[in-house]
Each structure stands twice: as C-alpha cells, then as structure tokens.
Amino acid sequence: MLVAEVNIPRMFTAYAEDLGYPDRSTSLHHYQYYCKECNQVFAAAWGRIPGALWHYERGNYFNCPYCATRHEKNVVCIKRNVPAPVRIRLSVKVYQSVVILEVAASTVFFEDNMRVCSGKCKEIFRFDIARQTVKFHRSVEKQGFKIDEEKEIGNPFKLDVFEESILGFFQSSSLANSAQRTKLNELLKILRESVHSKLEKHLGHKAPSMYVSPGQFYGTFLLPIFNIAYRVMFPDAPNLPVEYREPPNIITRSWEAKMISDHGFMADVIALTRRKKDFITALAEVNSIPDKPVVRRILGEDPFEVSRLAEAFALCQNYDNAIRLFTGFKKLEIDRYAKAWNTDLLQFLRDMLPLYGEAGVVHLVEKAKDLELLDSINLYKQLNKENKQAIQTERVKLSDLHDWMAWRHRLQNHVNLKFNVPDHIVKRLSMQTDRLKFFLPAESVELLKAGAELHNCVASYGQAMKGNSKWIVLME
Ligand SMILES: [Zn+2]
Structure with a gap:
C-alpha cells in the first residue's frame, strides 16, 4: 500500500564538472556545465578571485551563454561518469511486515569533455521487520548497460551506502530541499514511524524513537535511513551518535578514539542477534566482556565503548580494576592520531602489567598526567632491549618510572668520552x-x-x- 509519495520534477538547474587546470600557462580553473533549461553543454575558465591568494572563482553564479538563464545556488558539482538525478520520485509502501522506500530517478552524467549522457537509477530500501534485516537494492542504467546490486545495511561500521546512494544529492543546494522541504520531511517521518510501529509490534514492547538529525554532510535522507536500518537490526541499541553526521574519515576516527581498530567482531554479533540474542549480550559475549550490570549499562548507553571495555578486561581480571581502567581510558583525552596512540598505550600497559600488577596499570592510567604517561610511552618505545629489561631487574618504582626512563634514554644515545685534563x-x-x-x-x-x-x-x-x-x- 502506498502511504507517501513525493515527485520532484527538477533537482538542479545546472550540473558542473571540475576539469582542473588543463592549460598550465594561464592557471585558469576550468569547468564544464550542463544547463538543464536549454540542455546545452559549455565550458568556462575561471581566474583567481582578485586579492585572494589561493581562492579561485568556482563559478557557482553564471549565465548560460545559450539561453541566458541565471544559474545561482542550485548547481551541483559532480565527478566524471557519476550519475546525478534530474527528476526523482520517492515513495513509501507499507506491507504486512515490510516497509519499502522506493527511489526512482532519471539521471545525467558527464561522459567526456562537452558530452552529457542520460540514464536511470532505481533504489529500493527494504525494511523487513519480521526478519529484522534491511536490504539496499540499486540498479543503475546508463548507455545500454545496467548495474544491479544488493546489500544489507545496518551494520554501523559499513558506510558504503553513504557513498553509493543517489539520495546523497538531497543537499541544501538541491531544488527539492529549497522548494519541497516540508514534503521531504513528511515522507521521512512516515517511513520512520511506519517502521517504528511495526518494530514495536514485532518485539512486543516499546522502542525508543528512531529520530536523528540528518546533519549537513549526507543530505536529508541518508543518515536517518541508515539509523533506522541500524535500529531494525539492533532494536535495543540507542540511535547512532552525533559523529555520524560528519564525513566518513571523522566517523572512522571516532571509532579509533574508542579503541575500535578492527570491527570484524560485528559479523559474530550479527549472527548471534539473528539467533534471538539481544545486542548488548551479543556484544559482550563476542568480545569476552563479563555480562554484568555495570557493563550492560555502559554498552546500553554507548555500544561503541565495546572495545575500550574489552581492552580493560583483557588487562585486568579483577572486575573493579577493569571498570576503573575503562573509566581511566575514557578520561585520557586522545583524538589526534588515536589509532597509533592507542596501539602504543595498550602495548605499554601490557608490558608494565607483570611488573606493577593490575593496580599499577590502573594507577598509571588514572594518574596519567602526574606520571607523564604520554611521555613515558614515547620513551619506552625508544628504549633498547637492555634498558627495557633493566626496568624489571632494577625494580624501578612506578613513581620514578618516567624519570628513570628519561635518564636511560639520554644515556642510551650518549657516546661516553673519557677526559684527560692535565x-x-x-x-x-x-x-x-x-x-x-x-x-x-x-x-x-x-x-x-x-x-x-x-x-x-x-x-x-x-x-x-x-x-x-x-x-x-x-x-x-
Ligand atoms: Zn541554457
């Protein structure tokens, strides 16, 4: 049954491709354009913005040389051979235990210099509530050949749909977003609420709202849809965190900052949830974390804390020590170079564990500032084998560890000279x-x-x- 539909007759007034600087002698920035008003293709070269050192005129404001249409904000810049939507129809259909979002678009793409081709694109997001799976099917037709592919979405670590879906064009620069914004939001709301009510019925209990703000980067639809898919797959998870509004590299970094360096464990988590295990239990089980109330509370609030918990429990067998270590990890403010830093931190703690015990390792992290943990890790990495062993044989006190290593480090690089003063x-x-x-x-x-x-x-x-x-x- 069709429950919502939006027809968008035109997404953009013109399409542009950045051609770079084909003529090196003039340093003019070239673009080619396709005017949707008169269907003509033309190229233009833009110079530097007067007075600015690095900024070039991007040519977002121009008149078509053929039909004189003034193109302003509704111009989209696309890469070679990437189809962009001209007309789009969005529809939501509701069945017994399935909700479908259908996206049908006619497209254009730059095939070569001064050459524009048209094609078609159809996408289907199929929310199967009974099976708790969401499939993304996409078929792209251009110039006689057709690409057909289908994949499951909902695994929070698989972001491909953000790159692939044509829904990414629903940016603030699109005519749909400026002229039919209310309708777009209404359709999205109907989709979200249809899935939500069917999911509650399927689970037999209430589920928290699936609403997330779409952010600026992925357009109106993609993040909300991705979040709905994630929640259908894992109904007891909270909505995706705010980092998901950012570009993919920032999302990846947010995982790394939480010590998630490899998300291969999700395959096992998904397999367990398919066998009716709840998400939190599955996360804990797959990562060898004891399934206790405090752990459940932490994971219930933020499932992305799973790796920091797993690392804390891998270092400390004592439950309280592990929780303290986890809390200490959270307080260490690391963001830049998170991945490399976390690897070094964990290696250092693993090496210190036999010397200082669990209490010592917890102390190192809790008192990271006083004990100059960051500097210690750097020093430790640079110590030679003999000096690393000497920490053990000399029984260096934890409070002296930093200064001891700093001294050994100086000594290690020093070539000793005997003086012979008369x-x-x-x-x-x-x-x-x-x-x-x-x-x-x-x-x-x-x-x-x-x-x-x-x-x-x-x-x-x-x-x-x-x-x-x-x-x-x-x-x-
Ligand atoms: Zn024109």
Missing part, C-alpha cells in the same frame, strides 16, 4: 670547602647527568673538554 689544571680548578666541592668531571656522562639535572646544555661541551679547549667545573 693534572696541574685539575688541581688548580678543584677545591673543597666545608659543604661545597668544586671538581672537573672525568667523563662526558657526568656532564650529561649535570645537564639533565640542571636542564641546560652543559652536556654539549663534552667534545670541547675532551680536546682540552674548554673546561667545565662542576660544583656540588
């Missing part, structure tokens, strides 16, 4: 009063130590002292 000079420059002792160092490592303690550059005089061109007198 005796009469040594005698003349050395002196001992009650509490003060003046003396000449016998080797460069003494200068190194003095430099480290005084935070100055005295260590760099080793070579000069070796050559007896300068002497350094230390005072204790």
